[in-house]
Amino acid sequence: MAGKNVLIVDDSKTYRLLLGSVLRHLNCTIVGEAADGEQAVALYQPPFPDLVLLDIEMPRMNGIQTLKALLALNARAKIIMCTSVGHQEVVEDCLLAGAIDYIRKDKMDGIPARLEPYLEEDGLSTVTPTSANHD
Numbered sequence: 001m002a003g004k005n006v007l008i009v010d011d012s013k014t015y016r017l018l019l020g021s022v023l024r025h026l027n028c029t030i031v032g033e034a035a036d037g038e039q040a041v042a043l044y045q046p047p048f049p050d051l052v053l054l055d056i057e058m059p060r061m062n063g064i065q066t067l068k069a070l071l072a073l074n075a076r077a078k079i080i081m082c083t084s085v086g087h088q089e090v091v092e093d094c095l096l097a098g099a100i101d102y103i104r105k106d107k108m109d110g111i112p113a114r115l116e117p118y119l120e121e122d123g124l125s126t127v128t129p130t131s132a133n134h135d
Helices: 013-025 037-043 063-073 088-097 105-119
Strands: 005-009 029-034 051-055 079-083 101-104
Touching: 005 013, 005 037, 013 029, 013 051, 013 105, 029 037, 037 063, 051 063, 063 079, 063 088, 079 088, 079 105, 088 101, 101 105
Parallel strands: 005 029, 005 051, 051 079, 079 101
Antiparallel strands: none
């Protein structure tokens, strides 16, 4: 599996560290970390990261606003939303707005398996939310 460049966006430093650890274990390079949507938009510059992991609930600019802003910068952006339990409607809104998938924060042990299909050489273009496992 070739290493991918990933931007992590979450207001929780602890969660950013945990995701970073998981991603490094999967041979990814963390090209940036942002604590809110405004920082994410500022960091999202060419050459664009291969993948963005984006929290839904953040201060100043929430996940769906950030998702739309990143897609406005790069319509081909590959963005996976990170959510807590109880945000199914918001997740569906994000998928309709252009996110490629979502992961649940309460299922940390399953995150590597959920991310691996997107980290394969051609995985960023071939996996769809309907073909991924949504526990």
